[in-house]
Amino acid sequence: MKEIRLHGRGGQGSVTAAEMIAVAAFEDKRFSQAFPAFGVERRGAPVMAFARIADKPIRIRSQIYEPDYVIVQDVTLLDVVDVAGGLKPTGKIIINTDRPCEALKLKTDAEVITIDATKIAMEILKRPIVNTTMLGAFCGASKEVGLESLNKAISERFKGELGKKNLLAIKAAFERVS
Amino acid sequence: MSEKTANRKVVEGSYAVAHAVMCCRPDVISAYPITPQTHIVENLSQMVADGELDSEFLTVDSEFSALSVLIGSSACGARTYSSTTSQGLALMYEVLYNVSGMRIPVVMNVANRALGAPLNIWNDQQDAMGARDAGWLQIYVEDVQEAVDATLQAYKIAEDAQIRTPIMVCMDGFILTHVYEPVELLDKEKAREFLPDYKPADILDPAHPKTFGAFADPSTYTEFRYQQFEAQLKALDKIEKVAREFEETFGRYYGGLLDSYFVEDAEIVIVTLGSVIGTIKDAIDAMRSEGKKVGLLKVRSYRPFPVQALRKALKDASVIAVIEKDVAIGGEAGLVTDLKASLYNSNIRMPIIGFTAGLGGRDITIKDIRKIVAKAEAARKSIETEFQFLDLRTEIL
Numbered sequence: 001m002k003e004i005r006l007h008g009r010g011g012q013g014s015v016t017a018a019e020m021i022a023v024a025a026f027e028d029k030r031f032s033q034a035f036p037a038f039g040v041e042r043r044g045a046p047v048m049a050f051a052r053i054a055d056k057p058i059r060i061r062s063q064i065y066e067p068d069y070v071i072v073q074d075v076t077l078l079d080v081v082d083v084a085g086g087l088k089p090t091g092k093i094i095i096n097t098d099r100p101c102e103a104l105k106l107k108t109d110a111e112v113i114t115i116d117a118t119k120i121a122m123e124i125l126k127r128p129i130v131n132t133t134m135l136g137a138f139c140g141a142s143k144e145v146g147l148e149s150l151n152k153a154i155s156e157r158f159k160g161e162l163g164k165k166n167l168l169a170i171k172a173a174f175e176r177v178s
Numbered sequence: 179m180s181e182k183t184a185n186r187k188v189v190e191g192s193y194a195v196a197h198a199v200m201c202c203r204p205d206v207i208s209a210y211p212i213t214p215q216t217h218i219v220e221n222l223s224q225m226v227a228d229g230e231l232d233s234e235f236l237t238v239d240s241e242f243s244a245l246s247v248l249i250g251s252s253a254c255g256a257r258t259y260s261s262t263t264s265q266g267l268a269l270m271y272e273v274l275y276n277v278s279g280m281r282i283p284v285v286m287n288v289a290n291r292a293l294g295a296p297l298n299i300w301n302d303q304q305d306a307m308g309a310r311d312a313g314w315l316q317i318y319v320e321d322v323q324e325a326v327d328a329t330l331q332a333y334k335i336a337e338d339a340q341i342r343t344p345i346m347v348c349m350d351g352f353i354l355t356h357v358y359e360p361v362e363l364l365d366k367e368k369a370r371e372f373l374p375d376y377k378p379a380d381i382l383d384p385a386h387p388k389t390f391g392a393f394a395d396p397s398t399y400t401e402f403r404y405q406q407f408e409a410q411l412k413a414l415d416k417i418e419k420v421a422r423e424f425e426e427t428f429g430r431y432y433g434g435l436l437d438s439y440f441v442e443d444a445e446i447v448i449v450t451l452g453s454v455i456g457t458i459k460d461a462i463d464a465m466r467s468e469g470k471k472v473g474l475l476k477v478r479s480y481r482p483f484p485v486q487a488l489r490k491a492l493k494d495a496s497v498i499a500v501i502e503k504d505v506a507i508g509g510e511a512g513l514v515t516d517l518k519a520s521l522y523n524s525n526i527r528m529p530i531i532g533f534t535a536g537l538g539g540r541d542i543t544i545k546d547i548r549k550i551v552a553k554a555e556a557a558r559k560s561i562e563t564e565f566q567f568l569d570l571r572t573e574i575l
Contacts, residue, residue: 018358019188019190019358022188022358022359023188023358026180026182026187026188026360027182029180029181029182030180031180031360032180032188032358032359032360033357033358033359034188034357034358034359035352035353035356035357035358036352036356038214038299038300038301038352038356038539057180058359058456059321059455059456059457059459059460060456060457060460060544061353061357061453061454061456061457062457062541062542062543062544063541063543065543
């Protein structure tokens with residue numbers, strides 16, 4: 001079983017991103033689960049969401065403390081949240097930032113991957129909403145969900161022109177980290 | 179491998195339950211939105227607005243009104259539905275007794291949540307446990323699929339002419355209402371075959387005047403309560419029967435009254451209810467691989483309380499650990515108290531240690547389950563068998 005923890009701020013679509021991971025993994029004929037770190041919803045406040053992917057039915061319902069992957073949608077969270085806390089040394093953390101890995105001074109033995117998802121999102125979506133772009137990066141860096149399955153999940157969720165643009169953002173991020 | 183089919187998909191627990199309710203075709207829905215139940219009624223309201231569900235959706239000023247509306251509707255022959263949680267259920271308290279006393283077969287999903295004060299929106303089961311004596315049937319589910327399936331089963335149990343008793347389908351708030359996981363949504367036609375339209379024998383009808391729940395003086399009141407008591411005992415068979423009928427139609431079975439996991443040869447049996455069961459199963463797998471004989475008994479039907487079935491299932495255990503997300507302040511907690519009472523008049527004797535955990539949304543982890551098992555092992559030597567708070571943070575007391 002692979003466990004994924006997403007960090008973001010209220011309004012950045014972290015819960016939707018976790019849901020999309022679960023839907024994409026299910027498209028891959030695997031078992032999945034996604035849920036928010038249940039909080040009092042406030043725009044801008046630090047939020048967390050979780051996803052699990054496995055080859056057999058997932059029964060465990062506790063939160064995720066030792067993730068295989070961490071996705072950070074907003075680099076300013078590094079000052080307020082221990083985003084790499086519990087991350088497995090063999091795992092990966094993917095951070096949306098324009099700064100190089102070394103500048104982040106993260107305390108982890110896991111692989112740190114940075115991507116300027118905000119820039120990609122602004123160019124393609126014309127909005128600083130990075131959740132789908134970060135999913136593209138997660139897909140490319142982890143290979144835990146297939147790109148086609150992710151695209152299918154996104155297309156079912158975001159219809160029409162918006163859906164197409166999101167697929168372009170996913171592709172750009174996927175290629176950037178692959 | 180997980181297969182996607184037309185009806186099997188990854189959806190939110192609340193949507194899955196709302197879809198199940200749609201397949202049960204209630205004539206009248208009345209509910210007041212409250213976290214974490216909100217998504218269930220939002221989805222139902224949407225289905226009614228979109229014409230997918232032909233129901234009267236009555237918006238009201240409070241939970242008290244929501245449930246009161248259903249008394250009138252059901253008494254006139256309508257199939258009814260509501261959903262609530264926590265303070266909302268507390269506000270219904272007076273109406274709960276009116277519904278059960280008038281033998282109104284309301285089906286209600288309770289998205290279990292803590293009670294204030296202090297204000298807390300997170301999951302535990304103090305709300306439904308507090309209503310255990312209100313004359314309703316109560317089923318606690320472990321995952322979204324069971325919440326879906328139990329909702330359909332609930333109508334068949336509640337509306338049975340021999341039972342005529344309201345039922346709460348209790349699902350842990352957030353943990354099950356807000357999780358996305360693969361679910362087999364109900365097939366509308368199969369659901370219709372399983373659950374025909376509601377045709378009660380006794381309804382309020384101006385052409386044939388009669389009254390429901392009007393007045394009973396000391397010469398008859400006891401008999402009203404006795405009949406409710408009797409109906410709950412009959413529900414013991416009905417719940418099992420409906421679970422088996424459901425299995426025949428839909429191919430899924432969760433146990434009727436109880437379900438067991440490695441109980442047969444277990445020395446330590448954990449008894450619990452609700453969504454913590456999945457985590458406990460994973461913990462048991464890990465401990466079994468280490469040679470620890472641990473098992474799990476799931477209490478699916480809490481009301482009626484399956485006394486005989488529990489005695490049978492637990493007779494060979496050497497120690498029992500009960501874990502539950504409620505506390506009877508000044509006593510112990512609901513499940514452990516009922517379990518001890520049900521074993522006392524049998525010849526079954528073993529230490530029973532009760533734990534409250536997960537109050538107000540505190541996460542229950544595999545480590546917590548291991549802690550329970552360690553304490554249960556110690557309890558075999560009668561070191562410490564009294565009721566306790568498992569996950570207490572003594573450093574902030």
